[in-house]
Amino acid sequence: MPTIKVNGKEYDAPAGKNVLQFCLDQGLYVPHYCYHPALTIAGNCRMCIVKGSGPGLRPGLMTSCTLPVQDKLEVETEAPDVQKAREGVLEFLLINHPLDCPVCDQAGECYLQDYSFKYGRDRSRFVEKKVTKHTKDVGRNIRIWGNRCIVCTRCVRFCEEVAGTGELNVVERGDHSIIDNFPGLPMDNLLSGNTADICPVGALLDKDFLYQARVWYMETADSVCPTCSVGCNLKVDTYQGQVKRLRPRENQAVNQWWLCDIGRYNHKFTSAPNRLGLAKTRGVATAATAAIAATAVSAPALEWERCSLDGALARTWETLDKFVRAEGAGAVAGLASAWLSNEELFLFRKFMKLGIGALDLGLVAHQDGEAHAFKSGFKIHADRNPNRRGAQELLGADAAKDGLKRVLDGIRAGRIKAVLAAGGIPGWEPDPALLAALRKLAFVAVLDVAEDAPLVSVAHVVLPGATWVEKDGTFTNAQGRVQRCQRALPPPGVAAPESDLLQQLLVLAGKREKVLSAQGVFAELAAEVPAFAGLSYRDLGGQGKCLGAAADPAVAAR
């Protein structure tokens, strides 16, 4: 392996690797704009300049992103002439820049700001008239402020190399160069939002986040995308109790650096006016007795009454228990949701099995969407649920696949009289046959997050749950990777994580002493469910771990 010297210190470095990435890997920061590890090297911004010398190399200043590691290479990243060159590069990059940071969304996370602060001069010698460029939409989600663009071509290369769609390019030349799309062919690929993330300056901005918040006032939680079974890692940025933005979080085993637009923008439902913040019931007392007398009143015919959360939980447990006593445990069935966390699915099954003794468990899930694959290999799955895989492990593969059908058959046959169902699936269009069947029932208790959720329309009791940003938990993605979501916000009103609600039902059933944190439930789950054996929140860390990792080193390496 070649030996190179960086700032006087020797390193073994892999031949051919670019010196910029090598320095970054060693924790030696070298400023850069156009270089991005996912993209081909362009070498156009000159910000990564270092002083280099070595065999066959004319010594001097050179761009480190285009400099391959070779034996006896010597590099200095902080020499006075390097500093001077950086200063010059920044001065050039800023000559036509409008310096409009006060109204720029990128402010606070802008590399022009940061590098100017760290490496720049405090004045410009440019007295000529600035060249001005277009501000326009270059795609459905993205707008360009051309005056801020430093023409690093990250966005161009992203569209070419990652999305494979090539909508953006540099047009014109010299100081008139600017990013544009071909007229009539906007950047509408399903990865377009990533261009705003990788644009190092405030040139490409996300219209969804435009003027929503100054970034330094936002709070951030690490989480996972729930919108499909890929389970892209992301950050949830919130401000004043609302999700403002989802941003990708690097995980090379899952999403590399990216999020798709379908997942990225699927957060509005968390703060929609239809969120359930209260518990409510309708006709529960009559329902129980009437049903047992075989004259059930279907829920939609009844008026809602407000109810405390504790009251709703108690009524849920008591009513289900009455059915069990009157009709046997087979009269009660459970429908879990592929949007519940692993912890919640585990608790759901536990309550149905231990609390009720129910025979039938099924799974409801968002209808399939279209699958997409991109040039870089990035995929969007047709399975638009975060945790179908977890449900297969925790409810049983059979229940997850055929349970729903058995529950429906049981309802139609009159054997099943009451159901506890979990929804919480935004944009769900359930099979009308499911709602028709549930509508017939004497008692339906529902865990959900929206007033107008399909399951709420057939419920007798509604227990308000939490969306994924409002709770701690884990999802298991399609590849079997268990990944953590961290709570970014409190749920609205009296709503609570389904994990808490299900534990309270277990307490009411006398099967649990107290409500544990999601972490506590996960420890319990890992101890009881073999597929999860050996996993804990601590070693899931920020990147997750695959099922079976503890038992199989080959899996652990994934």
Place this chain on the structure above:
Amino acid sequence: MPVQFSEKSRARFEWLLTRYPTRQAALLPTLRLAEEEFGSIGLEEMKYVAGLIGVSPAHVLGVVSFYTHYRRPEHGKYILQVCSTLPCALRGCERITDHLKKKLGIKVGETTKDKRFTLKKVECLAACDRAPMMQVNDQDHYDLTPEKVDRILDGLP
């Protein structure tokens, strides 16, 4: 009518491909070919060429807009390209441009109302020894003075 090469141009394009290491490398001469065939290069022509070469239309737009020498649909019958790079600048090209602006009543980058002339300032056209110079379509004119420019323009058909 859909934009499409004649058989002759198509054959010429195939021949061009054999002259370059990659399809993409044949983009510039293919655009020239398109210019000859279609008269100028507009959006439809760019899309057509993009399809032929196998690059995105945005890529072709980038190339066409980078160069000053491709004829665009909005251009006049005569494109006057006045070189403005250093040797020509030292020999007074600014005077030539100013004269043309006044004579034609347009700014640099504009076309006269009668669609006869388009005025452009361009980079070095490789005739520095006879600066200042301009190109009228494909024809070079050297050692320009305002009077000479008048004669050239007046002599155009």
